[in-house]
Amino acid sequence: MRLSKTDVAQYLPEKEYIDTVIVPLIPFDPSSDTDLSKQAFLRELNQVFTNVIEKEYRGRIFLSPDYHYMSGSHASEIERVNQWISQFKQQPFEHVFLFTFDVKWKKHEQNLDGHLLWVPGIQTGNVQSTETQSFVKEQAREISEFIQSYW
Amino acid sequence: MSDKKRVSRRQFLNYTLTGVGGFMAAGMLAPMVRFAIDPVLQTQEGGDLKSVVSVDEITNEPQRFEWTINQVDAWYESEIQKTAWVYRNDNDEIIALSPICTHLGCTVDWASNEEYPNQFFCPCHAGRYTKDGVNVPGTPPTAPLPMFEHEVRDGMLYLGDAKSRKGA
Numbered sequence: 570m571r572l573s574k575t576d577v578a579q580y581l582p583e584k585e586y587i588d589t590v591i592v593p594l595i596p597f598d599p600s601s602d603t604d605l606s607k608q609a610f611l612r613e614l615n616q617v618f619t620n621v622i623e624k625e626y627r628g629r630i631f632l633s634p635d636y637h638y639m640s641g642s643h644a645s646e647i648e649r650v651n652q653w654i655s656q657f658k659q660q661p662f663e664h665v666f667l668f669t670f671d672v673k674w675k676k677h678e679q680n681l682d683g684h685l686l687w688v689p690g691i692q693t694g695n696v697q698s699t700e701t702q703s704f705v706k707e708q709a710r711e712i713s714e715f716i717q718s719y720w
Numbered sequence: 721m722s723d724k725k726r727v728s729r730r731q732f733l734n735y736t737l738t739g740v741g742g743f744m745a746a747g748m749l750a751p752m753v754r755f756a757i758d759p760v761l762q763t764q765e766g767g768d769l770k771s772v773v774s775v776d777e778i779t780n781e782p783q784r785f786e787w788t789i790n791q792v793d794a795w796y797e798s799e800i801q802k803t804a805w806v807y808r809n810d811n812d813e814i815i816a817l818s819p820i821c822t823h824l825g826c827t828v829d830w831a832s833n834e835e836y837p838n839q840f841f842c843p844c845h846a847g848r849y850t851k852d853g854v855n856v857p858g859t860p861p862t863a864p865l866p867m868f869e870h871e872v873r874d875g876m877l878y879l880g881d882a883k884s885r886k887g888a
Contacts, residue, residue: 579824586824586845586860628824629844717843 570631571623580631589626589716590662592633592653592683593619594669596640604640611670613696614705618688619668621709622716630716631662643673647680654682664719668712684719686712769871769878773806778814778877782807782830782840782851787879804868804879805830805840809852816868817853818882823861840865853885 570576570587580587593615597608616635623632636653638646654665665683667674670690678685688708694701727735772787782805791800805817805828817840819827826844833841833848839856840849848856853865869880 583824625827626844628821628826628842713843 570627572632572634576627584660587629587631588661588663589629589666589720590631590633590657590660590664591619591622591666591668591686592650592657593635594650594667594671594674595635595637596669596671597637598640607692608640610693610696611690614690614701615668615670617696617701617705618709618712621705622713625709625713626716629720633657636667640671641673643677647677651680651682658682664716666716686715688712769869769880770802771876772804772879773877775814775872775875775877778806778808780808782817784819784830802879803827805865806877807851814870814872814877815852816870816877816879818866818868820866820882821847821861822855822863822865822884823847828865 570580595608595612595615597612598604612635619632623630633653636650638649650667657665666686667681667683668686668688670688672687672689674681674685675687691701691704768789770787770789773785777783784803785806786801786803788799788801791798803819805819807815809815819829819840821828821842821844823842823845826842826847828840828842828847828849830840831837832843833839833846836848838851840851840853842848842861845860847859847861849861849865850856853867855861855864864885866882866884868882871878871880
């Protein structure tokens with residue numbers, strides 16, 4: 570399920586079945602050219618990942634709109650992330666997963682109210698290439714197994 | 721030479737004028753008629769069958785096959801990936817089932833749950849389907865898995881649209 574009219578219309582009456590939400594955490598920094606191209610790639614990769622997972626498990630997972638933030642501002646972002654999570658939990662979503670390639674969240678993991686799903690991404694590449702696609706498929710399977718262990 | 725067979729100047733002019741006028745009228749009407757019945761002339765997008773796999777590869781055990789189709793959504797065209805579980809049943813007929821759970825749309829897997837090795841299993845809410853795609857009563861799904869239209873041509877399996885079936 571996504572934040573779209575048709576999906577939400579399907580979600581609301583079936584709330585009891587859809588108890589998991591994935592929030593993609595996506596950093597960017599428009600002031601630096603080198604970071605920007607790396608972050609653009611990781612953002613695309615993040616979307617490919619979450620789309621694959623959403624497609625397979627759309628009957629139980631709600632894909633939240635992307636959470637964007639300035640890279641390096643983790644300490645100050647924690648409160649806002651937790652606010653998102655607490656709002657989702659009011660729905661009620663039982664399991665909240667934060668999906669990110671940004672390793673810096675790892676340090677703040679214990680302060681986050683959701684389960685951090687940090688995946689080591691790939692630095693550069695092409696989202697269309699077969700290497701990337703097999704990487705995504707393999708990782709997505711692992712991630713969904715991890716999520717299923719919470720159900 | 722009899723006079724009756726001769727075409728008079730008046731008749732000749734009449735024929736030519738009717739002929740030319742007719743052509744002009746037809747020239748104007750044809751696009752209008754074409755426009756009016758346009759929906760009838762549209763090619764059917766959905767009925768297209770796509771070559772998916774060689775028939776030799778199909779076994780008695782359901783296997784997952786993927787292919788892509790072009791989908792036109794009002795404004796833009798996109799390529800979407802389709803998946804099917806394909807196998808031969810006991811009567812040697814090819815069965816192609818859609819993997820989309822009829823409950824809330826998750827993707828079902830064949831024999832992924834150890835307790836039910838001969839059923840399709842939905843990981844989201846433990847929905848189950850027997851090998852012919854019929855939902856197991858008592859599990860969340862209320863309808864069988866949709867079945868793809870299929871055709872075998874030149875040793876290749878062609879799949880079309882998934883047709884939903886009535887519940888068990």
